[in-house]
């Protein structure tokens with residue numbers, strides 16, 4: 001335990017291991033953005049209500065704005081910067097570009113992460129499953145129809 005309750009933690013992000021010193025209760029997003037300079041993950045509401053802060057943990061979507069960094073020790077975290085490491089992630093990213101599925105782009109990283117998690121687990125989801133996976137992700141610009149097209153395009157390969 002260091003000053004102000006900081007502890008040494010080891011986290012693995014985008015295939016790289018990082019030793020950090022942090023208050024164990026710090027939400028993961030602050031470590032990603034401020035310590036590791038991975039600015040692609042966006043902070044929106046900070047209350048698990050908008051989906052902007054989504055990252056993959058063990059292949060599942062996790063909202064990084066509330067959960068304490070210490071709970072992620074020893075787990076594989078993937079942020080938008082590492083999403084193209086998998087074939088599905090590359091396909092989703094490409095489909096978002098081709099469908100111009102972003103306007104301001106603030107929600108986009110979270111949506112790409114959610115779509116990658118969905119298509120990794122369910123390669124050909126039906127519309128209901130796709131809508132359910134995207135539902136936690138708000139888009140103030142109204143890009144959802146294009147996002148849906150992008151996910152459909154990525155699913156069909």
Ligand code: FES
Pocket residue numbers: 042043044045046047048049050051052053054063064065066
């Ligand atoms: S910033 Fe995490 S859900 Fe909104």
Ligand code: FES
Pocket residue numbers: 101102103104105106107108138139140141142143
């Ligand atoms: S593209 Fe602006 S919030 Fe979604």
